[in-house]
Amino acid sequence: MTRAMLAGVVLLTAFAAGCATNPATGRSQLNVITTPQEIAMGRNIDAQVRRQYAVVTGNQQADRIERIGAKIAEASDRPGIQHHFALLESDDVNAFAAPGGFIYVTTALVGIVENDAELAGVIGHEVGHVSAFHSVRQMQQHLGYSILRDLVFDKDDGKAAGAADIAFNAIIMTGFSRRDEYQADELGVKYAAGAGYDPYGLANFFVKLQQREQEGIFDKAFEIVMSHPITSQRRRRVEGYAAKYAAGKR
Template sequence: MSKLLSLFSRSSRRRWLYSLMAAIMAVSIVVITPTPSQAVPRWLNILLQGVQIIQLSNLSDRQEAQLGQQINAQLTSRQFRLYRNSDVVRYIDDIGQRLAETSERSNIDYTFQVVDSDQINAFATMGGYVYVTTGLLRAAENEAEVAGVLGHEVGHIVERHAVEQMRERAVQAGVATAAGLDRNAAVAIGVDLALNRPNSRRDEYEADELGLRNMLEAGYAPSGLVTFMQKLAQRGSPPTFLSTHPHPADRVERLQQAISSLPSNVSSAATDGLAQDAYRARISPLLR
């Protein structure tokens, strides 16, 4: 081996190293990390560890979950405070997990959290992280309405809207390269997207449709999503949860049409979550 190595001149080694670095940067993998079993030279291992490039077009579920975890850590430590009553938090997580199991992307882990805020809001970020505020929980009249909101947010995750938005934002900001996006920049963009919720008309309609379908699969009364949207749309200024693009009234009309077109055996089978007293009892710590 030493004889073979001696055949390489200093310049040829340099060319070989530059070619290797270029190849590494062009690989379509989110984060390049060598496995422990590989016999990697120490200098190459250091080089690989320094390459924290994300290729969003080939983002795997595992890599999306890693990004989502980092975004969630930033959100929950710096941007808002989580509500900590274990009974209420567990109850909301139970609703969310019931929806996650019947969603079109049930293969990933979901985390449902309650944000301590009087604002009526709900949002999601990549990797299965969903947030709902205490203000929204107080405004809801029953479990089906909460399920409608959570189902809508799960719909955003199913369609990977946050990933698409991150890619668009990175290109617009000029921080994406041919190799991909720096991980730190990706986390910063993900935090901003979660807080500002710039979903398009198409994204909102898709999330509404998937949320409605998800509710039916989980056995929740589909009217819950409609009644909650109707109630909030009638307020003077609709909350962030109801994006003004498209208009809430248009979204309500589309949902009503979708429900009315359901076969009677489907709509009659999904009736859970309409008991107001039972819901109020479960969130009673919020009502004191």
């Protein structure tokens, strides 16, 4: 066995595959990356996000994101992992998630929401991508093995930073499947309702995005709308989820 082969065996052991039940979907799935590895991955991507954006801290809006985020995380399907919520200084209306519970909302997005319920719906959608393991799966699907390895096994040789740059671009550029988006929409509504917010918040936010589209403002960078414009069909689905969870709550 060559050294390279031996290294491969060691790495395969490190990525020991296991079958587990997805807490958000209830389906069994193959988890190639363990939760501690997923969190290590998220930490490296978080460092990259902080190299690219100014993070707003210590003001009312930053506190608001953290306060709503903490409630949503508690109501999520993975309350055991420590979630992190950051407000990023940006003119793009945007929100996105990295594996391991790292959630980002931009100042431009906060600028167009009317209330906490809309923000709770958006944050819930992003937390949903983490709870349903969409984020970690996105990394597994779009990054090569050596990039994943560098991202998970943080070394002090600069490899993790390079891998995090590629991973962050994958988050921004590739997006999720339509099925994952619908699922994150439903989980977002569920978590917002569970945290005590009006479950129609996400639907109201979608109405606002549709109005912006009609005015010729397209928020292409927005993770939620990037690959799938807010169609009336999607909005109606979200209203259906809201009716379901509003009824379940009372």
